[in-house]
Every structure is written in structure tokens, then in C-alpha cells.
Amino acid sequence: IAGITQAPTSQILAAGRRMTLRCTQDMRHNAMYWYRQDLGLGLRLIHYSNTAGTTGKGEVPDGYSVSRANTDDFPLTLASAVPSQTSVYFCASSLLAGNTGELFFGEGSRLTVL
Amino acid sequence: GQNIDQPTEMTATEGAIVQINCTYQTSGFNGLFWYQQHAGEAPTFLSYNVLDGLEEKGRFSSFLSRSKGYSYLLLKELQMKDSASYLCAVRDSNYQLIWGAGTKLIIKP
Numbered sequence: 001i002a003g004i005t006q007a008p009t010s011q012i013l014a015a016g017r018r019m020t021l022r023c024t025q026d027m028r029h030n031a032m033y034w035y036r037q038d039l040g041l042g043l044r045l046i047h048y049s050n051t052a053g054t055t056g057k058g059e060v061p062d063g064y065s066v067s068r069a070n071t072d073d074f075p076l077t078l079a080s081a082v083p084s085q086t087s088v089y090f091c092a093s094s095l096l097a098g099n100t101g102e103l104f105f106g107e108g109s110r111l112t113v114l
Numbered sequence: 115g116q117n118i119d120q121p122t123e124m125t126a127t128e129g130a131i132v133q134i135n136c137t138y139q140t141s142g143f144n145g146l147f148w149y150q151q152h153a154g155e156a157p158t159f160l161s162y163n164v165l166d167g168l169e170e171k172g173r174f175s176s177f178l179s180r181s182k183g184y185s186y187l188l189l190k191e192l193q194m195k196d197s198a199s200y201l202c203a204v205r206d207s208n209y210q211l212i213w214g215a216g217t218k219l220i221i222k223p
């Protein structure tokens with residue numbers, strides 16, 4: 001089934017550890033996004049990529065990094081996790097950049113930093 | 115600052131009609147989206163409005179008034195499976211999406 005796959009679905013992590021959340025899409029979409037979702041808040045954009053080889057910072061980029069080596073993969077790395085990064089992380093994609101058209105979301109990665 | 119306001123929670127009865135409101139103050143406007151998100155799942159696209167008026171899609175309709183900075187999502191013939199959170203998002207003048215915190219809709223038999 002075409003779509004977006006995220007891994008892991010859930011992870012408990014000690015503060016200070018490095019963690020990479022993986023995201024792969026098979027829809028050949030140009031744009032990809034990483035959001036975090038916290039209770040009582042709207043989705044907040046961490047980083048985005050309009051096309052392979054380019055990335056940009058979103059609303060809350062500090063403590064996170066991304067890469068886009070090819071069209072399909074868009075991993076999110078936490079270099080040194082802190083408890084405030086406890087959240088549900090969603091990867092999303094859209095056919096075109098600029099939030100044109102609907103976003104397709106992965107199932108989410110629930111991260112707990114202790 | 116940019117802001118999207120939606121009620122935190124609403125309750126409705128199976129078979130009834132419910133209207134979920136969304137008001138926004140953003141830097142410009144380039145469209146408004148509604149997404150549905152079941153608990154523990156990913157958001158899925160419901161509707162898109164860029165011009166004033168009503169867009170109907172089956173049991174769901176979405177309305178937009180740009181002059182009032184207002185939209186609503188209307189759900190008819192409610193079913194238990196409609197229990198979910200409904201997210202309103204506005205695309206601003208920079209084509210960035212600004213998201214509301216979502217409205218949790220509880221359907222009772």
C-alpha cells in the first residue's frame with residue numbers, strides 16, 4: 001500500500017542520547033515535513049524539504065536536524081535528546097512544495113525522553 | 115501573531131448534525147484545510163476552501179468567510195466512527211500552514 005512509513009512507532013529514550021526517526025514515502029512526492037504534536041497545541045513544523053537535496057527550518061527547529069539525500073527518505077535526528085522533546089512526531093508529504101494540496105501523514109512516532 | 119481558534123471539545127448524538135467552528139488571524143490567507151484525526155492515528159485530509167462559500171462532500175461540508183476570518187465544518191447524520199479530533203489549518207501568505215489545536219468530537223449513542 002502506497003504511503004508514508006515511520007519508524008519506530010514508539011521509543012523511550014534517556015536524556016542525552018542520540019535518536020533518529022525514520023520516514024520513507026513511496027508516492028514520489030516532492031515535499032516532506034516533520035511535525036510534532038503536543039497536547040493542547042496545534043501541529044508544529046520542525047523542518048521541511050521542498051525537494052531532494054534541500055531542507056528548511058520550520059517553527060521549532062532547535063535540537064533537531066534533517067537530511068534529504070533522495071526523494072523517498074527524510075530522517076529526523078535528535079542529537080542529544082531532552083525531556084521537552086517528548087512528543088508524537090509525524091512525518092508528512094505533499095506532491096508539490098509550498099503546502100500545495102493535501103498533506104499525507106505517517107502513523108506517527110511516539111517518543112518519550114526521560 | 116498568528117492564531118487559529120477552535121473549541122477544545124464538543125459532544126453530539128449519533129444521527130444528529132454538528133458544526134465545528136474555526137476562526138483565524140493570520141498573515142495573509144491562501145486557503146483553509148480541515149483534517150480528521152482518530153485517537154492514536156495520523157491526520158487525514160477532509161476538505162479545502164480558498165473561496166467564500168460552502169464545499170460539500172458527502173456527509174461533510176466546509177464553509178469559509180474570508181472577510182470574517184471564519185470557517186466551519188458541518189457533519190451530518192453523525193456516526194460513531196466520526197468520533198475524532200478535527201483540525202483546522204490555514205495557509206498564510208508565505209504558504210506556511212498554521213494549525214489549530216483541534217476539536218475533539220465525542221459522539222454518544
